[in-house]
Structures are given as structure tokens and as C-alpha cells.
Amino acid sequence: MKYDKDVEDLLPGPMPLREIMKGNPPVANAVFFRAKQKELVEQYASARRFLDQTETPCWDYWFEKDDWDYKNEMAKLVHIANFYEIALFYYNVVIDLSWAMVYVSAEYVCTIHKKRVQITGMQPIDRANEALREIEKHIKNPTDEEGPFDYLLKTAPSFKSPIKRTQEFWKEFVKTPIRRNYNYCKHEGKPCYVEMDELRGGRISSVKARDDNGKLIELITDITDAQMKLSLKEEIARLFRFDNECLYPYIKDLMDELEKIIDPSPLVR
Numbered sequence: 001m002k003y004d005k006d007v008e009d010l011l012p013g014p015m016p017l018r019e020i021m022k023g024n025p026p027v028a029n030a031v032f033f034r035a036k037q038k039e040l041v042e043q044y045a046s047a048r049r050f051l052d053q054t055e056t057p058c059w060d061y062w063f064e065k066d067d068w069d070y071k072n073e074m075a076k077l078v079h080i081a082n083f084y085e086i087a088l089f090y091y092n093v094v095i096d097l098s099w100a101m102v103y104v105s106a107e108y109v110c111t112i113h114k115k116r117v118q119i120t121g122m123q124p125i126d127r128a129n130e131a132l133r134e135i136e137k138h139i140k141n142p143t144d145e146e147g148p149f150d151y152l153l154k155t156a157p158s159f160k161s162p163i164k165r166t167q168e169f170w171k172e173f174v175k176t177p178i179r180r181n182y183n184y185c186k187h188e189g190k191p192c193y194v195e196m197d198e199l200r201g202g203r204i205s206s207v208k209a210r211d212d213n214g215k216l217i218e219l220i221t222d223i224t225d226a227q228m229k230l231s232l233k234e235e236i237a238r239l240f241r242f243d244n245e246c247l248y249p250y251i252k253d254l255m256d257e258l259e260k261i262i263d264p265s266p267l268v269r
Helices: 017-020 028-053 068-107 125-136 149-155 157-173 177-186 196-202 232-262
Strands: 108-110 115-118 208-211 218-219
Touching: 017 125, 017 208, 028 068, 028 125, 028 232, 068 125, 068 157, 068 232, 149 157, 157 218, 157 232, 177 232, 196 232
Parallel strands: none
Antiparallel strands: 108 115, 208 218
């Protein structure tokens, strides 16, 4: 499948030298924004790289083919599932990094060695790095009651639009199969993909019994009965749609809004 936009378009383009010379100085928050912007785009590119591999025709690179069709087809499905899951993880990382990008851009003070420190303006490298690492520890999802985003709405009102955008996107995204599948793979197990199950021939055994109402029901006898079942084809298509229709527009809008508010120095690229 094709993507509507290139992720590299999310990064700032080259700036003429005359504009750089006229630009404002590189204050800490602007550098933090640019750093997270770059990190997010790199992870976004990785998500697409692995999602693209689910459609690769070049299987000779991944395994040696033979005349045993079952072995070849199962090997393909195993690799496609691995590529899908890696892409799934990277796409969710991009969402989480969008929170980081907003937070480090809007925060203007942090606690270092039990002292409140202003992090606006130009900063020494060591102090700026120490401040950024400290800020990153407090990043939580944008609707978390113990997180910093509601606090930022009061202390950094100029960032209201990107903060609200992040919160609204998260409220919808957290309910999607993409986040559900990610959380399942991360915390609970590995899905059973119906395409693999069908190729294996389905359940090995089948035992039936009647319930209290006399209805004939199947009893759990096979490990696939206990696994979360997904269609690999459908979930891959879902990720492609999510990228084009939801994720890219969200990230692009967020970056454009932050760019206008922060007005980063052209020296920071």
C-alpha cells in the first residue's frame, strides 16, 4: 500500500543562510521541541519500514525456500506476523512520543536536586540535558489525572491548542484495536492469527457437552481456544488506514501548531 505523505515532510526544510543570521537565538524549549520532533519522525519511519515488510515479495532474504509448500507458506506468515507486531509497537511509540513533544515544548520549569529551575532562554548543555531528562520522567498519557497536561493548561495557556489536540486524539485512540493489540502483545501474550491456524488445519481435538439448558457446547481442549484471535490481513490493513487517515494528520497538525507557538530559531535544525 502507498502512504499519502512522506514522514520526512514533517521535519523542517533547509533554511537560507541569510534567514539563519536574522533568526532568534536557540532557547532551550525550542531545542527540546526539535529534538523530540526528530526522534518522533525517526520512530515513525521505522513503523512504516516494518509495515512495508508485511508486503515484501523478497522472501529469499528471510528464509530458504524448498518444495514443501506448507513450510514456505507458514514461514511467510510467521515473518509477516513478526513485521506486523514490530510495526504495531513502533506506531504506538509514535503516539507516546507525541505527548513528550508537547510536554517538553510547553514546560518552563523543573525540579533539579530539589530546586525549582527555570528552563526557558538559552541554557548550558549540561544543565539543559539534566533538565530534559528530569522532565521526561514526568511524561504520562495526556488524560492521566496525575499527569502534567491539565497543569500545563493553566501554567502555559499559549499551548492550549496542541494540548487539547493531544488529549482528544488520545481519548479516541486508546479505545481502538491498535492500542488494544499493542497492550495485549506487550503485557499479556501473542495473538493467534487465523491465517496460521487455518494453514495448520485448526484445532487438534474437539470435545462437546451439554450446558444446563441442554445446549450442545464445545469445551476448551486446545491452546488456540485460549488465545486472542486476530486476522493478520485485517490488522495490517487497519494499520495502513490508521497511518494515512489518522496518525499523519494528527502529527502534522501538532507539529504545525507547536511550530507557530514556539517559533524555533532557524539555527536549530
